[in-house]
Structure formats: C-alpha cells, structure tokens
Amino acid sequence: MKNDSIWKDNVDLGEIEELNKNLEVDVLIIGGGITGLSTAYHLINKDLKVALVEKRRIGLGITSKTTGKITFLQENIYSKLNKYHDEKTAKLYLDSQIEAINIIRNTIKQNKIKCDFYKVDSFLFTNDPNKIKLIKDEKEILEKFSIKVNEYTELPNKDKVKYAISVSDTYVFHPLKYLSELKKILKKNNIPIYENTKVESITKENDLFVCKTNAFSIKSKKVVLALHYPYFIFPFLTPFKTTLEKSYIGAKKCPSFLEFSAINTNKPTESIRYHKDKGNSYEINLMSSHNIAIKNNDSKNFENLLKSTNSNYDYMWSNIDIITNDYLPYIGKIDNNLLIGTGYNTWGMTNATLAGKVLSDSILEQENEYIELLNPKRGMNLAKIINFPIIIGSSIKSFIGSKINKNKSWYSDNIKFETRDGKNIAIYIDEEGKEHIVYNKCPHVKCSLIFNEVEKTWDCPCHGSRFDLDGRCIEGPSNYDICYKKDS
Numbered sequence: 001m002k003n004d005s006i007w008k009d010n011v012d013l014g015e016i017e018e019l020n021k022n023l024e025v026d027v028l029i030i031g032g033g034i035t036g037l038s039t040a041y042h043l044i045n046k047d048l049k050v051a052l053v054e055k056r057r058i059g060l061g062i063t064s065k066t067t068g069k070i071t072f073l074q075e076n077i078y079s080k081l082n083k084y085h086d087e088k089t090a091k092l093y094l095d096s097q098i099e100a101i102n103i104i105r106n107t108i109k110q111n112k113i114k115c116d117f118y119k120v121d122s123f124l125f126t127n128d129p130n131k132i133k134l135i136k137d138e139k140e141i142l143e144k145f146s147i148k149v150n151e152y153t154e155l156p157n158k159d160k161v162k163y164a165i166s167v168s169d170t171y172v173f174h175p176l177k178y179l180s181e182l183k184k185i186l187k188k189n190n191i192p193i194y195e196n197t198k199v200e201s202i203t204k205e206n207d208l209f210v211c212k213t214n215a216f217s218i219k220s221k222k223v224v225l226a227l228h229y230p231y232f233i234f235p236f237l238t239p240f241k242t243t244l245e246k247s248y249i250g251a252k253k254c255p256s257f258l259e260f261s262a263i264n265t266n267k268p269t270e271s272i273r274y275h276k277d278k279g280n281s282y283e284i285n286l287m288s289s290h291n292i293a294i295k296n297n298d299s300k301n302f303e304n305l306l307k308s309t310n311s312n313y314d315y316m317w318s319n320i321d322i323i324t325n326d327y328l329p330y331i332g333k334i335d336n337n338l339l340i341g342t343g344y345n346t347w348g349m350t351n352a353t354l355a356g357k358v359l360s361d362s363i364l365e366q367e368n369e370y371i372e373l374l375n376p377k378r379g380m381n382l383a384k385i386i387n388f389p390i391i392i393g394s395s396i397k398s399f400i401g402s403k404i405n406k407n408k409s410w411y412s413d414n415i416k417f418e419t420r421d422g423k424n425i426a427i428y429i430d431e432e433g434k435e436h437i438v439y440n441k442c443p444h445v446k447c448s449l450i451f452n453e454v455e456k457t458w459d460c461p462c463h464g465s466r467f468d469l470d471g472r473c474i475e476g477p478s479n480y481d482i483c484y485k486k487d488s
C-alpha cells in the first residue's frame, strides 16, 4: 500500500526550472496548483509579461490529492445558496460551474490533453430517510433551472440507497496529468514557470509588488495569490469567513471502470468515483470529512475508512480544503493589483478553473458576469456567525490539547517528544533506524503538531499546516519550515 495519492504515481511533471535571477513582470502568479495554472492559461498571448512561481513542483499541493470529479452536482449547494442568499445567486453559481466544466472540456479538446478525462453521470444519494427531503429539494431547484434530473434507489455499482438523483454532462479526470500538460502549454507560450521557488515575503515599492524568494526578488505590477490559503493577506480568512475540512481517501484496483461518480448528502461524507489508466481500473472512496480541529486522530480516521468501506487499498491519503461560511468561493481583487482565488468548498476543479477565467478577466479589465458573485471583499453571512464560538472552542481545545501532548498515546514507539536546547522537538525513527527531527511547533500560531502515521507527515491540529518528515512545509497556512538545526 502506498501512503500517498494515486495521482502522484507515474506522472511526468516535466523538467524543473528554478528562479536564478531577479525578474520584473506585469503579472506574477504565486502557486502552481490548478488555480495558478488556470489563471496563467488565460493570459497566454495577451501582451503581458507573466511568470508563475511554485515552492515545490507544480500540482503537488492540494490539487494532487483531490478526487478529481468535475461536476456541478455539489451536495445540496443550490438549496443552500437559495436559502442563505437567493434564487438568483443559486442560478448564477450553477451557470458558473457549467461554464467551468466547458472551459476544462474545451482546454482538453483544443490542446489534445491526455488526462484520463471521462464523461460520467454524477449522483447525490442518502441512506438516511431523514435526508431524502434535502435531495428532493435539490432536485426541485435543479429542475427549476432546467437541469434534467433522474431518480434512483440503487447506484450503478448496485449499492442500494434510500434515495438518489443523478445529472449528466459531468466528468472525472486525472488532475496531475491535466496540470502537467498545462505546464507544457504555458512554457511553449513563453510563460515561464519557476519550481522549487518559494515566495517568502511580499512588500510594496511605489506601484510595484516586490516578492522575495530566498535568493532573488520579483517585481510585479500585479500579483495573483494562488496559494490555496492566501496567508500573505492577514487576517483575511478569519473564522468568521472559513473553516478547514479534512477527508480521508483510498484507491484500490477494481474489475471495471464504472461511468458514474457519487456523493452523499450527510456527514460523514461518502464519495466514490472510478479511474482507469493503462488497462487498470480503480475505485476511489472518500470517507469522513471533519473540521480540522475536531476528530483529528488521523490513524483512527484512516482505520474508519478501511472499516466502513470494508476494503484494502493500494493508495491512501488525506486532504484539506477551505470551506467558506457563505458557501461561495473567494475569487477576485483584494485591491486593484492584488488578486486571490480560494475557498472552493471541496469543489476546486470547477471553482479554480472559474478562478482562472475571473482573475484573468479582472487583470485584463474585461467584463465577467461572476465578479460580483465571488467578490472576496463581500460581507459575511451573519447567520453563520452562530458557528463561530463552536469553531473557536474547537481550535482552543486543539491548541491546549496539543500543548499537554495528550495525543502521545496514539503513537507507536518510533515517535518521541523531547526538549533540546530549550526547544520542543519531535522525532520520527524510520525503518532503518534513522532519526528525523523537527521542531514540534507550527510556525503559524504555535500549536504543537500531530504525527500522521499513515502519510508520515506532521500535521497541525489547529489550522491544518502540514510538514514532511524533515520539517519542510508542504501545506499552509504556515509559510515556514520546522527543520531542526543542531546549533540553533
């Protein structure tokens, strides 16, 4: 079993070019996930000097660990938008998702991208009789918006369910193959991509942003923060606006590729899709989404995935996404020259693609009908602020829990916690007896870390930053590493 995402296996990410000089550009895109590459794609041949920087390899952030469904059937989003906003907002969001699906389909077709892109019907199901009404409401609103919806009591894999609906014209793909082809297209069209190039600070000098990496600086008129978590803007993602949700995924070989994907309405989330590659078919299951600060024992969550799906997996991994409190993403201008794309509510294949179009249109000063809908400076949803004490309470509990190291009982003997030079350190001893030492404190708000024994990462129980065995930051909101230095 591989403790990593299926998408990272055998994918060619192309050659690495690192930044080796100072630069001055019109537009700098920071972050080489689906948001960054999709934005750069729409800036090809627009008479602008554009560059993209990525701190590791392109695609290896959150996008490499998605389930890769491209669909507008996103749980009961349209009923929620109708309830918390209005019908017009729900319809506009639906239009935006269908437009994003069309952009992905056209990009793949025009560039003949090979990324295991298949048309499959999307299902929404429940096994809880109390949730049937939620799905019926979603059906009603989708039909009002002229979407054809079918009803079932069985999924195409013959699993019996209490109630399900399905829609057509939705897809699945291999997200990393898609991004690696986008990378080639961008490079061919003179948009340089610098990998292993981390932006460490952003300041303003007259009308230019100065983005410093460890050795060089890039001056740019406009900057797009395509970081997943836009931590350079402080404090943008307050708990009033977002929460973080973690899920556990497994992929296993199966006899055949089935042309559907499905998700349930209730928690814990259950989702399924199929993938085929080089004659092999895989079933991909996702189970148990939870707020990052609650139920954060990863080993137990992986165990639950194994038990509830009664499976052995060839690949297992976890992933975190940003959930917005008003159900809409944050895409657009923070000020005239600083733009962000984030908060995709676990539907980033469509929403990041949409971000690519909306952000590039904003940069090019072209009209786009979704700019107002997604405006990152919009007000907060007062109804959802009711959740604030619960979320803050969970974070404080995680923070204190992490400090008293209650979690030690979770770990096997190859994990140790010590104090060296007055600093708390954590040690992982690998199969060959080698010690991997890190500082046991997340640089973001100083929570102590939890060891994820399945993926071999140090994860922050408060805000979801993740670090590899030797302390390199894999995912934010921290932008700093926790590598132990002997003499420090």
Ligand SMILES: Cc1cc2nc3c(=O)[nH]c(=O)nc-3n(C[C@H](O)[C@H](O)[C@H](O)COP(=O)(O)OP(=O)(O)OC[C@H]3O[C@@H](n4cnc5c(N)ncnc54)[C@H](O)[C@@H]3O)c2cc1C
Binding pocket: 030, 031, 032, 033, 034, 035, 036, 053, 054, 055, 056, 057, 058, 059, 060, 061, 062, 063, 064, 065, 066, 067, 068, 069, 070, 071, 197, 198, 199, 200, 226, 227, 228, 245, 246, 247, 248, 249, 286, 318, 319, 320, 321, 341, 342, 344, 345, 346, 347, 348, 349, 350, 351, 352, 474, 476, 479
């Ligand atoms: C469990 C799970 C399943 C999901 N399944 C689906 C699905 O089926 N369909 C769907 O539509 N969506 C899905 N999503 C959502 C989707 O995966 C994400 O919303 C999307 O991938 C986010 O893309 P991104 O480009 O914003 O972030 P990322 O892919 O994380 O890209 C950000 C990049 O910025 C880089 N970076 C960060 N800091 C710096 C810095 N200082 N300097 C330079 N580079 C930096 C990172 O290394 C990273 O590569 C899922 C999410 C989860 C959690």
